[in-house]
Amino acid sequence: MHILVTGAAGMIGRKLTARLVADGALNGQAIEKLTLIDVVAPQSFEKFSGKVDAAAADIADAAAVRAVVAGRPEVIFHLAGVVSGEAEVDFEKGMRVNLDGSRALFEAIRAMGDGYRPRLVFTSSIAVFGAPFPPAIGDDFHLTPLTSYGTQKAATELLLADYTRRGFLAGVGIRLPSIVVRPGRPNKAASGFFSSIIREPLNGEEAVLPVADSVLHWHASPRAAVGFLVHAAGLDADKLGPRVNLTMPGVCCTVAEQIAALRRIAGDKVASRIRREPDPLVARIVAGWPSRFDPARALGLGFRTEASFDDIIRVHIADELGGKIAA
C-alpha cells in the first residue's frame, strides 16, 4: 500500500507517520511506500523498511500536487493547512492554503480520470461550528463558523462530500476536538492554555490559566487523533453514506476537572504550579467555541477516544515524558 500524508511535518502528521511506520500496515495491507509532503520537507524514518518520499511542496501549487498524486497513493491523509490564528490574521493565505489547497488536491485526483479513487481522510475541526450552541451539538447541527479557518474547513467539507458523491474520491472528514496535551513549548494560540496547564506543571514549570475554572471544552489526545485518522482510513463507505463529515468523540470537561485530574495523577505540588491570571480577550474568544457534542454517528462507526481527562494526561506522560513526572 502507498500512503500520502500532506502536512506531514506538523504535530499530528509526525505522530501519524510514526504510527504508520510502527504498524507497518494499514487496513490489513503492508505499507510499501509513504509519500510525506509539507511546506518544509518532513523528517524521514529510519525504522521503516518501505520506500519514503519526503518532499517540500506547497499544497496550493497545482502542478506540485498533481505530481504527487500521479504516484497513485491508495490512501491520502490530508492534514495540510494554515492554523486558525494565522488564517484569521492573513485572510488570503488561509483561503489559498486551506480552501484552494484542498481543492487543488481534490482536482488533481479527479484529473487522473482513469478510475483512480483513493480513500481521502481530511482533518476538519470543531471550528466549523459557531455560537450560539445547544447544550450538546448533535450530528445534524448547522455549520456557522465564526472564523475564516472554520469557514475554509467547512467549505472543504462540502467539496469533499460532493467529490465523494460523484465518485472522484472516497472522502471522510474528521472534525477533531481540541488536541491536548500538545507536546512542545507554549504557543500563542488562544486555546494553548488547555495544554499548558497540564504540560508545564508536569515539567516542573509554572503555567498561566487565563479563563475561569468553569470553562467547558471538548478534548482528545494526540494519540486519539491519530487513532481517528487510521480508523477513518478503513471505514466502510456504505456504512458511512453520503454524509462523510463526522464530529469526533471527545472528553467534555471543565478546566476545574482538568486540574482535579492533574492533582489525582501527579499530586498537589504539581497541580499548585497553575497560576490564575484572567485574560478577558482569551475568555471572550473561548466563549464562542463549542464545548459539548453528541457525536452519535462517529461512535456508531467505531471511533473511540479517551474515557476521561485522567486518561488524556496518562497518554501525555506515556508518549511524551517516558512515563515520568518531574517531582
Place this chain on the structure above:
Amino acid sequence: MHILVTGAAGMIGRKLTARLVADGALNGQAIEKLTLIDVVAPQSFEKFSGKVDAAAADIADAAAVRAVVAGRPEVIFHLAGVVSGEAEVDFEKGMRVNLDGSRALFEAIRAMGDGYRPRLVFTSSIAVFGAPFPPAIGDDFHLTPLTSYGTQKAATELLLADYTRRGFLAGVGIRLPSIVVRPGRPNKAASGFFSSIIREPLNGEEAVLPVADSVLHWHASPRAAVGFLVHAAGLDADKLGPRVNLTMPGVCCTVAEQIAALRRIAGDKVASRIRREPDPLVARIVAGWPSRFDPARALGLGFRTEASFDDIIRVHIADELGGKIAA
C-alpha cells in the same frame, strides 16, 4: 442609489429589475442607476428615468467583475448562476460559475479596500439541504447537499458569511423555495411539473404529472421571490447577526392540494387537463428534496410569502395571464 444585478437576464432577474424600475426607489432612496449583467446582455427598460448599463459579462471573469464593481453599487443582487441540472451534468462549469464566480464578485468588492461595503443579496436555494430530513427543517439544520449545485450554493453561503463577518461586504443569503408558477414553456428540470400542472391547463393545454399526488413540496411565487430580495436589501444588519443565510418562507402543500387549488380557481375543466404518467426517475429525484421548513428566523425578520397555493395561482394569473383564464 446605484444597484447591480448579476444574472439580470434570468427569470427572477428580469422580474426583479421590472420591480425596481416600477418602484423607482429601494430602501427609501431613489434609484439613479441600474447595472445589469448576465452572460447575454439583459434587456433595457424604456420606462426607467435613471441610467441603465446593461452588459454581457461572465461572472467568473475576474477582470470583468472588477470593472463592474468599480462603479461602487450600494446594493448588489447576485443572482447569476448555472442551474441545478446543468451544474450536475457539467461539473467544471458549475464550479466555475456558481462557486468561483461568486468568489470573484466577493473578491472584487474586497479588493476595493477603501471602506466600500455594499449590501449583497445572494440567491441560494433549498438545494443546500439533502435527505434524510426531519418532518420540518429548522433554521439550525445542517447543509448536506446531494447535488453539485447545492454544494456550490452552500459553499458560497459560507464565504458570504465570512466576508460579512470580516466587514468586506454586508451579505444576506436567501434560500429560495421552488418557484412556481414559472412562466414560459415547459423545461426539462425535474421540478418542472410543479409549474406545468398549473401553467399548461390554464393555457388550455395538457400537462403531465410524473409523481404521486401525495408528493409534498415547498413553493413560492416569482413575485414573492422578488419580494424576498427587495426585503433582504433593506434588512438591519444588527438584527440579522452573523448567521446571514436564511431559509425563506414558502407554501407547503401536496400535489393533490395544488390540483384542488387549481380546480377551485379555474374549474373542473381546467383541472382535468392534468394527465398522470408516473416517471420513476423523477419520483426518485423528488424524494430527495426537502418538503417542509420551519423558517422562524426569516419570518421574524419580516419575510413574507403567499398564504396558500390558491394565492400562488392567483399571482400567476395576474402577472402572466393579464387576469384571464383560457376556458
